[in-house]
Amino acid sequence: MAIEELQDVAETIRGWLREHVTGDRAVTNDEELISTGLLTSLQTVELVLFLDQQFGIDITDDEFVEENFNTVDAIARLVTSKRG
Amino acid sequence: MPRTVVLRPYEDRDLPGTLELRPRVYPGWKDAGDSAWHTAVYEWLGRNPVDAPMHRWVLDDGGAIVGHLAAVPLAYRIDGIRVIAHTPTDYMALPGYGFHAVALMRTFFQAAQSYAACNVAGEVAQIEGMFGPARVAGLAQAVKVLDVGRYPRLASPVLRPLASVAALGIRAIDAIRVRAPGDGIEVGEADPASVFDPSFDQLFEAAASAVTCIPEKTAAFLRWRYGPGTPRPVRLLTARDPMGNLLGYSVVRTTGSGDGFILDLVTAPGRRDGARALLVGAVRRFWRDRAYVVRYRFLPSTVSPARSDLVRLGFRFPGAARGVLPGARPERQLELSVKLADPASQAAAVAPEHWSYNLGDGEASFWVP
Numbered sequence: 001m002a003i004e005e006l007q008d009v010a011e012t013i014r015g016w017l018r019e020h021v022t023g024d025r026a027v028t029n030d031e032e033l034i035s036t037g038l039l040t041s042l043q044t045v046e047l048v049l050f051l052d053q054q055f056g057i058d059i060t061d062d063e064f065v066e067e068n069f070n071t072v073d074a075i076a077r078l079v080t081s082k083r084g
Numbered sequence: 085m086p087r088t089v090v091l092r093p094y095e096d097r098d099l100p101g102t103l104e105l106r107p108r109v110y111p112g113w114k115d116a117g118d119s120a121w122h123t124a125v126y127e128w129l130g131r132n133p134v135d136a137p138m139h140r141w142v143l144d145d146g147g148a149i150v151g152h153l154a155a156v157p158l159a160y161r162i163d164g165i166r167v168i169a170h171t172p173t174d175y176m177a178l179p180g181y182g183f184h185a186v187a188l189m190r191t192f193f194q195a196a197q198s199y200a201a202c203n204v205a206g207e208v209a210q211i212e213g214m215f216g217p218a219r220v221a222g223l224a225q226a227v228k229v230l231d232v233g234r235y236p237r238l239a240s241p242v243l244r245p246l247a248s249v250a251a252l253g254i255r256a257i258d259a260i261r262v263r264a265p266g267d268g269i270e271v272g273e274a275d276p277a278s279v280f281d282p283s284f285d286q287l288f289e290a291a292a293s294a295v296t297c298i299p300e301k302t303a304a305f306l307r308w309r310y311g312p313g314t315p316r317p318v319r320l321l322t323a324r325d326p327m328g329n330l331l332g333y334s335v336v337r338t339t340g341s342g343d344g345f346i347l348d349l350v351t352a353p354g355r356r357d358g359a360r361a362l363l364v365g366a367v368r369r370f371w372r373d374r375a376y377v378v379r380y381r382f383l384p385s386t387v388s389p390a391r392s393d394l395v396r397l398g399f400r401f402p403g404a405a406r407g408v409l410p411g412a413r414p415e416r417q418l419e420l421s422v423k424l425a426d427p428a429s430q431a432a433a434v435a436p437e438h439w440s441y442n443l444g445d446g447e448a449s450f451w452v453p
Binding site: 044061 | 089179181183186190207211213214
């Protein structure tokens with residue numbers, strides 16, 4: 001996968017997190033989102049819907065695991081692998 | 085320090101953890117900490133006559149229970165076919181475990197072949213919605229205020245004297261409205277412990293033959309749902325013709341705070357006279373129970389009362405009127421959703437006009453105070 005694409009996706013996800021989760025605080029690519037309890041259940045659902053709408057991907061049940069959602073990097077990798 | 089949260093099936097050793105979890109997740113629910121009551125509810129759920137297993141899962145964070153979800157099986161008759169669908173219930177997770185809460189629901193949808201639920205629109209409905217159920221309809225909400233003076237939104241000190249007069253007026257008008265309906269129909273109160281005989285099976289089969297989708301309310305089910313051991317004891321009204329044949333029944337309950345609920349009202353198909361008589365009997369019962377408001381949430385059908393009969397008895401439908409009516413609880417809008425494994429059943433079940441459904445048919449009503 002192209003590094004540029006990965007970075008673009010990560011930036012979009014960071015923007016969404018800043019707008020919907022952290023307020024004005026920026027999120028880093030390797031900040032832990034789940035193991036620190038940052039995401040509420042509703043924000044988790046909204047994030048999945050956002051990924052679906054923004055990138056045209058459909059997260060399957062098997063992909064809905066902590067490893068794929070714990071950091072912006074992990075989410076970006078999931079998204080780019082599905083768009084590939 | 086990173087957490088290791090494990091999602092696993094519930095085990096007997098998790099009972100103390102789930103009992104401690106409930107009041108932490110629902111601090112505003114006065115019954116949340118009633119361990120004996122919650123334990124009894126699960127014993128009762130375990131006696132459900134539906135021949136399908138209940139499932140439960142927990143979120144375990146290093147030995148501490150931080151989340152829980154149960155899947156309760158309930159039977160439906162959908163287009164002549166018996167369908168068992170699970171309903172998520174007792175869903176809870178501590179703040180900070182949002183992702184895992186969604187994972188719990190995902191586990192539910194993986195385990196349950198079919199799903200049916202009647203939820204208050206809100207966060208849980210949104211989480212469930214992620215897994216693909218179709219919204220059938222919002223339940224109609226009929227409300228009748230009996231005592232304006234005790235209605236919290238109106239009972240300001242200034243209005244209280246006026247409200248007392250208004251309450252007397254409502255009572256006087258109701259005295260006329262609920263005069264014996266005639267038609268020779270006898271409405272009586274029956275003991276839920278012993279009344280559910282085979283005539284209730286016949287009534288259910290008659291209803292199921294006239295309505296495409298209906299919860300399977302056989303005598304065995306009703307005995308379990310409303311008989312001894314039910315989480316919240318109820319009163320049962322029956323309507324019978326002059327020959328003593330069962331025309332329908334109604335299940336009513338008045339909470340300790342004076343909220344009256346019609347949990348269920350089913351008649352033989354097309355017997356509006358029976359439905360009218362049961363409504364009259366219910367309103368009389370609520371007056372005697374000193375309820376201040378009556379709430380009836382349902383999907384209209386040929387085995388339910390007609391809207392016009394409810395309006396004639398002084399019920400209003402807040403969602404359909406201009407402005408805010410006394411008794412309206414728009415935040416408590418209940419929505420029926422389904423995701424059935426059989427495509428033909430799903431196609432039949434997504435049409436609201438196919439349904440007979442009452443508040444008491446869904447698991448949400450198991451927990452009503």
